[in-house]
Amino acid sequence: xxxxxxFVAFLSTSTPPSxxxxxxxxxxxxxxxxxxxxxxxxxxGLPALIHDIPRLSGQSLDTSTFKNDIGAFALSLVDDGSxxxxxxxxxxxxxxxxxxxxxxxGWDLGLFETIALGQLRSITGPGPVWAVECWDLWSALETxxxxxxxxGTWFHGTGGETTVAAGNAYNAADxxxxxxxxxxxxxETGGSYLLKVTPTSGSKFYLTASSVASDVFTxxxxxxxxxxxxxxxxxxxxxESALLDGHPLDIFRRMLTSSGAGVNGxxxxxxxxxxxxLRADFVNASEIDTWKTKVIxxxxxxxxxxxxxxxxxxxxxxxxxxxxxxxxxxxxxxxxQVSVRAAQDPTGDAWxxxxxxxxxxxxxxxxxxxxxxxxxxxxxxxxEYEKFKAVFSSGGSQIYTDVPATLPQVVTYTVDLTDxxxxxxxxxxxxxxxxxRCGIWLTRVPERVVLLLSSLRWMGLVPGDVVSLRTRRTLxxxxxxxxxxxVQGTVVQVSPDLARWSVQVVIExxxxxxxxxxx
Numbered sequence: 001x002x003x004x005x006x007f008v009a010f011l012s013t014s015t016p017p018s019x020x021x022x023x024x025x026x027x028x029x030x031x032x033x034x035x036x037x038x039x040x041x042x043x044x045g046l047p048a049l050i051h052d053i054p055r056l057s058g059q060s061l062d063t064s065t066f067k068n069d070i071g072a073f074a075l076s077l078v079d080d081g082s083x084x085x086x087x088x089x090x091x092x093x094x095x096x097x098x099x100x101x102x103x104x105x106g107w108d109l110g111l112f113e114t115i116a117l118g119q120l121r122s123i124t125g126p127g128p129v130w131a132v133e134c135w136d137l138w139s140a141l142e143t144x145x146x147x148x149x150x151x152g153t154w155f156h157g158t159g160g161e162t163t164v165a166a167g168n169a170y171n172a173a174d175x176x177x178x179x180x181x182x183x184x185x186x187x188e189t190g191g192s193y194l195l196k197v198t199p200t201s202g203s204k205f206y207l208t209a210s211s212v213a214s215d216v217f218t219x220x221x222x223x224x225x226x227x228x229x230x231x232x233x234x235x236x237x238x239x240e241s242a243l244l245d246g247h248p249l250d251i252f253r254r255m256l257t258s259s260g261a262g263v264n265g266x267x268x269x270x271x272x273x274x275x276x277x278l279r280a281d282f283v284n285a286s287e288i289d290t291w292k293t294k295v296i297x298x299x300x301x302x303x304x305x306x307x308x309x310x311x312x313x314x315x316x317x318x319x320x321x322x323x324x325x326x327x328x329x330x331x332x333x334x335x336x337q338v339s340v341r342a343a344q345d346p347t348g349d350a351w352x353x354x355x356x357x358x359x360x361x362x363x364x365x366x367x368x369x370x371x372x373x374x375x376x377x378x379x380x381x382x383x384e385y386e387k388f389k390a391v392f393s394s395g396g397s398q399i400y401t402d403v404p405a406t407l408p409q410v411v412t413y414t415v416d417l418t419d420x421x422x423x424x425x426x427x428x429x430x431x432x433x434x435x436x437r438c439g440i441w442l443t444r445v446p447e448r449v450v451l452l453l454s455s456l457r458w459m460g461l462v463p464g465d466v467v468s469l470r471t472r473r474t475l476x477x478x479x480x481x482x483x484x485x486x487v488q489g490t491v492v493q494v495s496p497d498l499a500r501w502s503v504q505v506v507i508e509x510x511x512x513x514x515x516x517x518x519x
């Protein structure tokens with residue numbers, strides 16, 4: 001759920017009201033637990049240990065790699081002598097998640113909103129004031145929140161092996177395959193098992209199976225994921241792989257929330273080791289649905305991928321981010337919940353105008369405290385490409401072509417979606433969507449504008465939001481003083497300053513046509 005309108009109204013005031021903060025532990029599955037909550041004001045009824053205004057590092061997007069980093073947060077706690085600080089030291093542990101909430105004097109605690117999630121890194125003294133540092137949420141998601149060492153990695157049960165059972169040699173195209181033990185094999189609820197078979201000779205191949213009974217798998221697809229079905233002799237190795245099928249955003253939601261128990265919201269469909277178990281109320285499912293239906297879609301059929309994991313992943317979050325970024329998608333933390341954004345072309349061609357998802361926000365001179373800097377050509381772009389190529393098969397691709405206007409330049413930027421789209425009938429349409437959304441960000445060098453904005457309402461923005469900018473305070477390639485216009489760009493960085501009641505926002509604005517230097 002997004003922040004309440006009442007909370008946003010308080011953030012929008014020009015004069016900072018009396019702000020109150022709370023800090024509390026979060027528990028996921030069998031992770032670290034503690035019920036101790038602390039606050040900045042005794043009026044909340046909680047121990048008033050928060051000594052200063054928290055410092056947030058914000059979020060930052062790279063529009064060449066389509067990866068978003070979110071920052072850590074830090075604050076100070078004070079030992080007030082009540083015993084609460086000692087209780088905290090006895091119940092909080094390094095690595096646990098902490099939730100930072102914000103409200104205002106006189107508010108009920110139930111009205112407070114989450115402004116940051118982080119993983120407790122350190123508490124440093126000597127006291128009575130202690131510095132608390134938290135890693136960002138993405139760091140926390142690299143491994144699963146479990147105190148059982150063998151369960152700490154994503155897909156920790158994947159890659160187990162069995163063999164073709166005696167007296168049951170497998171012949172290519174057989175409707176079943178019998179193994180010596182299938183109890184450890186896992187799949188998505190209602191989904192397919194994925195088996196990797198190593199024959200005596202030739203290449204390994206995959207089979208998908210709809211069910212298993214008495215160690216006999218019923219096969220659905222022979223030679224799955226672009227492999228070639230073959231014979232497998234008794235004793236040949238059969239390994240478990242994790243098969244994640246469907247729209248990338250659905251896979252994303254399942255990996256975030258799945259606990260193995262099927263009780264953590266409507267996307268808890270994966271085995272325990274495939275998911276992190278993040279509480280469903282910390283995931284903005286409705287907003288993700290909007291991006292799925294309005295932006296990350298195909299002209300006909302379904303936008304679907306096959307992702308597989310053949311072994312445990314020591315950094316499961318990087319594994320997931322790499323696959324999302326290939327499709328121009330990145331996770332964000334928006335208004336206290338995990339959501340997504342995706343590359344869009346804000347320049348105004350027919351396709352992008354039809355599909356453009358924008359918050360409808362316009363930044364004007366009334367909002368701007370300072371124009372910190374303007375880069376006529378964003379220094380985040382080291383080269384300009386002539387072509388963006390989305391490859392969907394060995395002989396097929398979708399290509400976005402432009403006319404290079406700056407140096408240095410390179411002919412082609414290639415993203416290979418072949419493994420994702422093997423066996424998918426809509427692979428060309430998926431690649432076309434990626435090309436159309438991402439192409440402009442590699443083939444044109446945007447200008448980069450850094451603005452300091454008044455009030456904290458702007459910290460509701462996240463990297464990937466499309467906003468409009470209308471200003472006379474600087475010269476832009478797309479809107480000059482003599483021809484004032486509203487330009488659209490993409491937010492790439494948001495850095496709140498709670499103490500100064502302001503937000504620094506960085507916007508990248510691609511030119512509507514190659515080489516534009518001004519109207």
